[in-house]
Amino acid sequence: MRAFESLQGRFYGDEEAIVIDTAQLVEIRWHGRGGQGAVTSAELLAQAAIYEDKYAQAFPSFGPERRGAPVQAFVRISHNQPIRNRAGVTQPDVVVVLDPGLLSIVDVTSGLKKNGIVVLNTTKQAEQIRQEFGISSALAMVDATTIARELLGVPITNTTMIGAVVRATELIKLESLFESVRRRFARLAERNIEAMKRAYEETVVEELAIDQIGR
């Protein structure tokens, strides 16, 4: 079961229920720390969407960026219309958290649409996340740090987490990312692609029961 059905741009809570209408625009916010590559993730995802002839934007949280400090990056993807909005993303459909440590210091669900989804790099179970951080939206979870350590040798999860986002949303085909990844990472591209693929496979999507969704 996919969180988003890419071709028609529909979000399914289960087989029947349409939760988000993505025909127009999907907005994604990435949370990371300066130096963890959140902006690169956003860029790669947008490039992949553009590669599929979709319309997309990616941009950093504007301003000076300092290593270690919490940062954000944004992506807008539109399936069939040019994106005519340059204002910041304040009500995302999807939130991605690269660094588990951010959950306790940043309100990652701020502005998240009621039927949105949070994609987390975590080793915890959904129930635990909900209890500990009060996140009530749909969740997609993957232990990206372990995957990155094993496949890339470093706990940098930005590319790995793209696999999770694609798994959770199916906004694009995973293969569409590969060209941009190869262009950017050259020698290290294949390992990054492996990490994305593994994250795609291992991501667990926890839907909300239909009665939990405020319509």
Added chain:
Amino acid sequence: MPSKIGMEVSVAIGEAVRLANADVIAAYPITPQTHIVEHLAELVADGKLDAEFMPVESEHSAMSACLGSAAVGARTFTATAGQGLELMHEVLYIASSMRLPIVMTVVNRALSAPLSVWGDHSDAMAVRDTGWIQIFAENGQEVVDNVLCAFRIAEDRRVLLPVMVHLDGFHLSHMIEPILLPEQGEVDQFLPPNQYPLPLDPNKPVTMGDFGPPAIYTETKWAQEVNLRQAKEVILQVWNEFGDTFGRHYTPVECYRCEDCRVLLLTMGSFSETAMSAIDKMRSEGNDVGLIRLRLWRPFPFDEIRQAVRNAEVLIVLDRALSFGGPGGPVCSEIKSALYQSGRKLKIVGFVGGLGGRDISIAGFEEIINRGIEISEVGSPHEFEIFGVRE
């Protein structure tokens, strides 16, 4: 056939300069312009662009080095933003008065203090009268296309003036979006090599930058003014030719859903796109509103503006700069002055907003339009309204 690829607009500008085969790039880094010059430095370092990259010690020297480079006939590019543009200020006049065809992208940024690295049009407005041709771009593709057009316009023998292509800091410069880069062969066809007619050349010595006593200064300035006004013809020609070649057409003023509209909003730069979405929404709700996007800022397109508003009753102008103690935003004030002579009984309402990187959302534009309509009906004690300020 080239296809659109997702790239950062700053990187795309670097690629456009590579396609234009610039000879000299002299620049000083400043946020949010840095990615442009970093990418150019990289292109030069990788041998992908055969140019001299001059990492000068200030914007003043960047523009000064550009003067020297352009005066020997080299194709010359630079980029700056905000304070950098202000530091260049006096040099900008020299570039235009001495008819040196330099191309510069200005990544629009607010002016200090307080220090702000974020975007607005304060820097651009402060250099309004420097005699440069000035184009405001709305999206990444427009920047790329207009950098290419800028070289062609600047170096045209009938023009020989420097050109600024303005793009909003961060909102445009740092955006990754779909860009179509033209192919080298097409660009070479469109943009012939620079042939400056009277370069500094030991085989034919000329004296540039003379001393002009009162008996002759007025003549030099009028010659410059006539030249800049006449440049508009060439700008239109170049845009037409660009459209014919590459399929993307540009005009000094663009109307978006403004046919016979009673109420028009006028914007400049990348926020116009957000404004378009607001117009779409308001139209779908039955409102009689449209949008005018001003692309060519200098030479000012008087006729096109008059034509665009000919049927409107209310014109709302959004400025992203403040003329302290003055009549409001500089754009609004110019529009008022352009329309005063036309005798049209048009109510013009000025807003200043989006300062120092403050977003204006789709809802924000709706609010501006609605408030503008209200002011046009009931009036306002103020010369202009500031949008979004916390009271």
Added chain:
Amino acid sequence: MAKKAIDVGRDLPPKIRQRHAVYAPRPVTTKENFAQGNRACVGCAEALAVRLVCKALGDNVIIAMATGCMEIVSSQLPYTSWRVPWIHTLFENTAAVASGFEAGLKAMSRKGRTRLENVKAVGMAGDGGTADIGLQALSGALERGHNFLYICFDNEAYMNTGIQRSSATPYGASTTTSPAGKVSIGQLTWKKNMPAIAVAHDIPYVATACPSYPLDLMDKVAKAVATDGPAYIHILSVCPTGWRCPTELSVRIGRLAVETGIFPLYEVENGQYKLNIDLPKLKPVTEYLSLQGRFRHLSDGVINKIQQRVTAEYAKLKEKAASSLVPAGSQKDS
């Protein structure tokens, strides 16, 4: 104007060139690339310096000149004094403009877009345009290593605007912004050592010169033109108007500046100092100061202070020249 065309001095064999005494002139080109009809003040030694510099530069140059006396007097519309390509843009950016020529020509030459070869980019400015407002641009261009020559024509104040002090104005000189008064001796600071600042950029060639020693001056310019990389020449240019001295003494006062040790003539090639005119005994500074109205008010005490400083500075310079001689001498000859 002269009927006989004479060979350029720099083509002479080195043995003949070794003598720099003024009273042994040798063939010098009669071509005047800085034409007659310049509007400089009567007796201006800066105009003389520009004239001599142009003789040594030859034709294959492009000059950028800062705002200042020489710019104003040479380029009043619709005329020009220049017979070489010349550009003036602003006051403080001359070095940057000159570096722009160099970069432009380099790129165009590499790309086959120009037939020009070995054109020397030259920047010229006064002491204000060099030591004060233009110092940043100069430092940047020197540091970037452009193949260009920068010449400072130092008349020790802002003469173009009416004799205001600059950082190159000497201690004790009265100017309109450092006037001598009941409680002031005039300029209260010592002259900024611009050649030392140039040397600190580790550039291949730095020299001082004075038009009172025309052959020495022209030799240095020729050497600087032949230098691959940044070269800096600092030329003391007597200003009868600002220094308040008779016009006919311009050349003599320049010579006295050298003979008193106030303005020694030296070169620094790749860091090695060489005194070009090393006088066994310096003349007292009073011989120089007493001819100029700008120093007229100075007390014996102040003059003494100046004398001590000049003697000490000259000794330091001699030391540098002496220590340069030992290791570098053999290298240079080979």
Added chain:
Amino acid sequence: MTKSEDELTWKDLEIASIVTEPGSASKYKTGDWRSQRPTYKFKKCIKCGLCWIFCPQACIYQDDEGYFVADLYHCYGCGICAKECPTGVITMVEEGE
């Protein structure tokens, strides 16, 4: 350019008022500024050319006999040549005398 600065119209100007005639300033008569002029006793002249090399106006030329003489169209009478002449050939006299 043949017109003077008072006669030039804006259309007469070259682009950016570039001056294309090298050394055209030599038309400007600095001789009008002169209050004293050089006179010569050539008997003492050794034709060393020092007066020529030290002239800030470059207005000295060699006559048919090889003597160095100031061209009074440009000579503005600074007196440097007289001061620097090693053999005392040149004497400055007030104009009008």
